[in-house]
Amino acid sequence: MRDVDRVTVEEVGLQLLSMMENAGRNLAGQVLRRNAENVVIYAGNGGNGGGGLVAARHLSNRDIDVSVVLDRDSSDLDGVAATQHEVVDAMNVAVTRDPAELDAFDAADVAVDALVGYGLSGSLRGEAAELVPAVESAETVVSLDVPSGLDASTGETPGPAVTPDTVVTLALPKTGLKILDATIVLADIAIPPVVYQRLDIPYRHPFAGEYCVELRGG
Numbered sequence: 001m002r003d004v005d006r007v008t009v010e011e012v013g014l015q016l017l018s019m020m021e022n023a024g025r026n027l028a029g030q031v032l033r034r035n036a037e038n039v040v041i042y043a044g045n046g047g048n049g050g051g052g053l054v055a056a057r058h059l060s061n062r063d064i065d066v067s068v069v070l071d072r073d074s075s076d077l078d079g080v081a082a083t084q085h086e087v088v089d090a091m092n093v094a095v096t097r098d099p100a101e102l103d104a105f106d107a108a109d110v111a112v113d114a115l116v117g118y119g120l121s122g123s124l125r126g127e128a129a130e131l132v133p134a135v136e137s138a139e140t141v142v143s144l145d146v147p148s149g150l151d152a153s154t155g156e157t158p159g160p161a162v163t164p165d166t167v168v169t170l171a172l173p174k175t176g177l178k179i180l181d182a183t184i185v186l187a188d189i190a191i192p193p194v195v196y197q198r199l200d201i202p203y204r205h206p207f208a209g210e211y212c213v214e215l216r217g218g
């Protein structure tokens with residue numbers, strides 16, 4: 001997946017922010033399907049957190065009561081996560097580090113887990129690890145790409161990890177998801193077939209007339 005992302009950006013010229021927009025919009029679409037009224041997005045400082053923040057924007061645009069919990073101070077975000085945070089902040093979406101501060105916390109019917117994706121290194125640590133119980137306290141937990149704390153390749157959880165009801169995984173299903181009981185939804189982030197050809201990955205798109213397809217029920 002890292003190679004797919006690299007070839008898409010460096011050789012084909014599709015920007016990371018475009019793929020992230022597709023990721024976050026598809027994620028928001030999956031949340032909207034659950035008729036959620038009150039959503040808390042847990043976001044970290046990488047591509048995964050950036051996708052979560054895009055979803056926060058789309059949900060807020062649809063009048064969903066959405067709040068964001070970050071695993072660090074917003075001034076410590078950088079790159080794409082900082083860019084996406086700037087937008088939701090300008091929209092007056094509530095952003096905090098402490099879920100207990102949120103009026104909406106107890107009422108959250110969906111928690112979106114966008115703390116860490118395939119960039120996990122070692123055991124989930126620090127504030128991201130401490131937020132796992134808060135994420136899991138929501139009625140429904142939707143993880144972006146892979147559950148935070150789970151190794152995307154092996155499925156191993158060397159430390160704390162989120163146990164989601166649904167995973168919205170991007171472009172290709174990650175091998176580590178095989179061990180989960182969760183519903184797995186594959187979302188199209190608009191990677192062109194030429195990328196898979198260049199990497200010798202046999203690929204035929206599975207999306208038919210949709211942008212998301214359920215690969216496996218929970």
Ligand SMILES: NC(=O)C1=CN([C@@H]2O[C@H](COP(=O)(O)OP(=O)(O)OC[C@H]3O[C@@H](n4cnc5c(N)ncnc54)[C@H](O)[C@@H]3O)[C@@H](O)[C@H]2O)[C@@H](O)CC1
Nearest residue numbers: 005019045046047048051117118119120121123124125145
């Ligand atoms: N790279 C791409 O082209 C795209 C990536 N996307 C998303 O971005 C993710 C990959 O992005 P990144 O490579 O930035 O990585 P991630 O966002 O998966 O992870 C990096 C973040 O996790 C933290 N982290 C890593 N190990 C940790 C640990 N053990 N404990 C606590 N925090 C830890 C890092 O400090 C950093 O904040 C994918 O899973 C996917 O969700 C999508 O947004 C769209 C396109």
Ligand SMILES: [K+]
Nearest residue numbers: 113116146148
């Ligand atoms: K995640």
